[in-house]
Amino acid sequence: xxxxxxxxxxxxxxxxxxxxxxxxxxxxxxxxxxxxxxxxxxxxxxxxxxxxxxxxxxxxxxxxxxxxxxxxxxxxxxxxxxxxxxxxxxxxxxxxxxxxxxxxxxxxxxxxxxxxxxxxxxxxxxxxxxxxxxxxxxxxxxxxxxxxxxxxxxxxxxxxxxxxxxxxxxxxxxxxxxxxxxxxxxxxxxxxxxxxxxxxxxxxxxxxxxxxxxxx
Numbered sequence: 001x002x003x004x005x006x007x008x009x010x011x012x013x014x015x016x017x018x019x020x021x022x023x024x025x026x027x028x029x030x031x032x033x034x035x036x037x038x039x040x041x042x043x044x045x046x047x048x049x050x051x052x053x054x055x056x057x058x059x060x061x062x063x064x065x066x067x068x069x070x071x072x073x074x075x076x077x078x079x080x081x082x083x084x085x086x087x088x089x090x091x092x093x094x095x096x097x098x099x100x101x102x103x104x105x106x107x108x109x110x111x112x113x114x115x116x117x118x119x120x121x122x123x124x125x126x127x128x129x130x131x132x133x134x135x136x137x138x139x140x141x142x143x144x145x146x147x148x149x150x151x152x153x154x155x156x157x158x159x160x161x162x163x164x165x166x167x168x169x170x171x172x173x174x175x176x177x178x179x180x181x182x183x184x185x186x187x188x189x190x191x192x193x194x195x196x197x198x199x200x201x202x203x204x205x206x207x208x209x210x211x212x213x214x215x216x
Contacts, residue, residue, distance in 0.1 A: 001025055001132075001136060004143075005021055007140055007144060014143060016045075017045060020041055024038045039132065039135040040064060043067075043138055047067035047068045050071040050074055050075060050142060051070050051071055053150065056071075056073075056074045068138070068142075075145050076145075076149065163191075163201075166205060169209070170190035170191075171190075173189050173190040173204065177189035
């Protein structure tokens with residue numbers, strides 16, 4: 001899992017995935033069914049995040065294979081290329097992981113006590129290792145390919161200083177448009193304008209400054 005952990009650390013936007021990775025590592029030897037559930041959730045999250053970023057719609061009932069195929073397609077792997085065949089095979093591995101999760105997962109459906117005891121012994125160690133390694137391969141491939149095509153470009157320090165140096169305009173813009181909340185994250189309107197469209201920020205800043213000068 002180290003390769004995948006390094007990628008997640010390298011590309012901060014995927015940091016939330018570390019929870020899945022740590023659970024897989026912790027549960028792989030003690031409760032493989034739970035590890036598989038987290039492996040499935042990991043791939044599911046990556047696929048949906050990529051599709052969301054590419055504005056590719058996903059049906060709520062779509063299975064993991066469909067989600068992964070759409071993710072591969074959205075980052076440029078479509079048609080009959082050899083890479084597409086490989087990506088399809090990787091997506092099918094994801095489907096096998098999903099089916100395994102349904103077969104041995106403790107939360108998939110009701111089971112008698114004996115079945116709960118035996119669910120982790122239904123798979124040999126070599127198969128377990130293969131499934132976890134496959135998860136790492138698929139996840140790493142998707143993240144690395146997506147990031148190569150959609151690099152995150154941080155704002156230069158010199159420009160960040162310019163934002164900090166204009167608190168009156170920032171407060172004015174925030175009063176107009178407020179705060180935007182997304183799950184556990186929240187951003188002021190001025191921060192969003194500054195980060196997403198720097199030229200627009202400068203235009204509005206100049207207009208604000210001119211209006212203030214005229215009003216004095």
